[in-house]
Amino acid sequence: MHTKACAGDYTKACEKLGEIYQLGKGVDIDLETAIGFYQKDCRLKKAGGCAQLKSLGVKYSHEARPISRYPPLYPPRAFSKGLQGKCKLTYDVSAKGRVQNVKVDCTNRIFNRAALASIRKWKYEPQIIDGVAVMSKGLTTSITFNLAE
Numbered sequence: 001m002h003t004k005a006c007a008g009d010y011t012k013a014c015e016k017l018g019e020i021y022q023l024g025k026g027v028d029i030d031l032e033t034a035i036g037f038y039q040k041d042c043r044l045k046k047a048g049g050c051a052q053l054k055s056l057g058v059k060y061s062h063e064a065r066p067i068s069r070y071p072p073l074y075p076p077r078a079f080s081k082g083l084q085g086k087c088k089l090t091y092d093v094s095a096k097g098r099v100q101n102v103k104v105d106c107t108n109r110i111f112n113r114a115a116l117a118s119i120r121k122w123k124y125e126p127q128i129i130d131g132v133a134v135m136s137k138g139l140t141t142s143i144t145f146n147l148a149e
Helices: 011-023 030-041 049-055 076-080 111-120
Strands: 065-068 086-094 101-106 123-125 127-129 132-134 136-145
Touching: 011 076, 076 123, 101 111, 123 132
Parallel strands: none
Antiparallel strands: 065 123, 086 101, 086 136, 127 132
8 A cells, every 4th residue: 555655755665665565564554653653662761662763764854842941940039039030051962862061141140049949950852963863053042930820
């Protein structure tokens, strides 16, 4: 059951799925669905997903994606003084999804430590290039410290 994708960029994938059909493995799935499953497995770091994509000749890539982000604790001194502010954070995400090399630039230094403590707890799905996890450099975000929130 080959689909229109076989005429496009997935010639190798079609050939591979054709081999599976010929070997009589009872595969009743089309190419687009198979690639979707392998991409999901690759994204979820399940064994074989990225390797299957590679064996099919399908290049799978995506940017680093946040898995969990924790809001910062409002610094008690800033709260008692009624201070508000904003921090710009620049950071890298390792191939294992950890935040590294954080640079903090806040409107008031009183917020630096809280912003840094918060972002160090964040977890990411790493950037994937052709099925391989790599470091992402120079990501940016901002954290706002607002008394009304």
